[in-house]
Amino acid sequence: EGCVIGSRCRLFSGVIIGNRCELLDDVTLYPHVVLYDDCLIGNRVTIHANSVLGADGFGYRTQKGRHVKVPQLGRVEIGDDVEIGACTTIDRATFGATRVGYGTKIDNLVMIGHNCQIGRHNLFVSQVGIAGSVTTGDYVVMAGQVGIADHLHIGDRSLLGAKSGVHKDVPPDQRMLGAPA
Numbered sequence: 001e002g003c004v005i006g007s008r009c010r011l012f013s014g015v016i017i018g019n020r021c022e023l024l025d026d027v028t029l030y031p032h033v034v035l036y037d038d039c040l041i042g043n044r045v046t047i048h049a050n051s052v053l054g055a056d057g058f059g060y061r062t063q064k065g066r067h068v069k070v071p072q073l074g075r076v077e078i079g080d081d082v083e084i085g086a087c088t089t090i091d092r093a094t095f096g097a098t099r100v101g102y103g104t105k106i107d108n109l110v111m112i113g114h115n116c117q118i119g120r121h122n123l124f125v126s127q128v129g130i131a132g133s134v135t136t137g138d139y140v141v142m143a144g145q146v147g148i149a150d151h152l153h154i155g156d157r158s159l160l161g162a163k164s165g166v167h168k169d170v171p172p173d174q175r176m177l178g179a180p181a
Contacts, residue, residue, distance in 0.1 A: 001019045001020070002019055002020040003017055003019070003020065003021045003022065003023075004021075004022045004023070005017075005023050006022075006023050006024045006025040006026070006027065006043075007025045007026070008025055008026045009023050009025070009026065009027045009028070009029075010027070010028045010029070011029050012028075012029060012030050012031045012033075012049075013031050013032075014031050014032040015029045015031070015032065015033050015034075015035075016032075016033075016034045016035065017029075017035045018035055018036045018037035018038070018039065018054065019037045019038070020037055020038050021035050021037070021038065021039045021040070021041070022039075022040050022041065023041045023045075024041065024042050024043040024045075024080075025043050025044070026043055026044045026045075027041050027042075027043075027044070027045050027046075027047075028045070028046045028047070029047050030046075030047065030048045030049040030086075031049045031050075032049055032050045033047045033048075033049065033050070033051050033052075033053075034051070034052045034053070034054075034055075035053050035054055036052070036053065036054030036055055036076075036092060037054065037075075038054065038074075038075035038076075038092070039053050039054045039075060039076045039077075039078070040075065040076070040077040040078065040097075041053075041078045042077075042078050042079045042080035042081070042082065042102075043080040043081070044080055044081050045078055045080070045081070045082045045083070045084070046082075046083045046084070047083075047084045048083075048084060048085050048086040048088075048108070049086045049087075050086055050087045051084050051085070051086060051087060051088045051089065051090075052088075052089045052090075053076045053078070053084075053089075053090045054075065054076045054090070054091075054092045055089060055091055055092065056069075056072040056091065056092060056114075057072045057091040057092060057093070057094060057098075057113055057114020057115065057132055058091070058113065058114070058132070059072060059094055059114060059132070070094060071094075072091070072092050072093070072094050072114060073092075073093075073094065073095055074092050074093025074094055074095050074096050074097055074098065074114070074115070075092055075093060075096075075097045075098070076090050076091075076092050076093075076097065076098050076099075076100075077097045077098070077099045077100070078090075078099075078100045079099070079100060079101045079102040079103070079104070079120070080102050080103070081102060081103045082100055082101075082102070082103065082104050082105070082106070083105050083106065084100075084106045084110075085106055085107040085108035085109070085110065085126070086108045086109075087108055087109050088106055088107075088108065088109065088110045088111070088112075089110075089111050089112070090112045090116075091112065091113050091114040091132070092114060093114050093115045094114055094115055096115070098112065098113075098114055098115055098116050098117075099116070099117050099118060100112070100118045101117075101118050101119045101120040101121070101122065101138070102120045102121070103120055103121040104118055104119075104120065104121060104122040104123075104124075105122075105123050105124070106122075106124045107124060107125045107126040107128075107144075108126050109126050109127050110124050110126065110127065110128045110129075110130075111128070111129045111130065112130045113130055113131045113132035113133070113134065113150070114132045114133070115132050115133040116130055116132065116133065116134045116135070116136075117134075117135040117136070118130075118135075118136050119135075119136045119137045119138040119139075119140060119156070120138040120139070121138055121139050122136055122138070122139065122140045122141070122142075123140075123141045123142070124142045124146075125141075125142060125143050125144040125146075125162075126144050126145075127144055127145045128142045128144070128145065128146045128147075128148075129145075129146075129147045129148070130142075130148045131147075131148055131149055131150035131151075132150045132151075133150055133151045134148050134150065134151070134152050134153070134154070135152075135153045135154070136153070136154040137153075137154065137155045137156030137157070137158070137172060138156050138157070139156060139157045140154050140155075140156070140157070140158050140159075140160075141158075141159045141160065142154075142160045142164075143159075143160060143161050143162040143163075143164070144162045144163070145162060145163045146160045146161075146162070146163070146164045146165075146166065147164070147165050147166065147179075148166045149165075149166060149167045152166060152167075152168065152169050152170070153169045153170070154166070154169075154170045155169075155170050155171045155172030155173065155174065156172040156173070157172055157173050158170045158171070158172060158173065158174045158175075158176070159174070159175050159176070160176050160177075160181060161175070161176065161177030161178075161181075162177075163179060164176055164177055164178060164179060164181040165178075165179035165180050165181060166180070166181045167180055167181075168180075
């Protein structure tokens with residue numbers, strides 16, 4: 001209900017598109033991609049098989065000794081010329097939008113948490129895990145299995161080596177490796 005599908009979009013078998021989604025022109029969704037409600041997919045975006053965009057973020061508060069889910073009411077917005085690899089997940093924001101910027105390329109098996117703001121032309125290699133509310137500048141590179149703690153900023157043109165564990169903000173133009181990085 002309320003979806004808009006642009007020109008020349010290609011939707012392969014098993015694709016699920018939730019309510020109020022908008023796909024701009026030349027979008028390709030490979031088999032079994034799932035877009036939850038309220039996703040915006042930019043022009044010339046490719047999303048590979050079994051990826052899920054817009055699922056609830058991992059948000060809980062403890063109340064009377066129990067974990068109680070915090071409602072996730074936001075959306076996901078994917079910029080133009082983005083490619084998203086197979087089995088990647090991008091969570092909806094709690095409020096507002098989780099965003100992936102223009103020209104970013106995301107490999108298979110990457111997880112981007114709720115409320116993240118990913119800059120332009122980032123490269124994320126397989127098994128990167130980005131916790132909620134992380135922001136990145138432009139041209140950031142994260143090699144395989146990098147893990148980013150929540151509420152951090154990764155500066156423009158920074159490169160994080162494979163299996164790095166990042167728990168502090170990273171200034172622009174840094175090269176980091178290790179756990180902790």
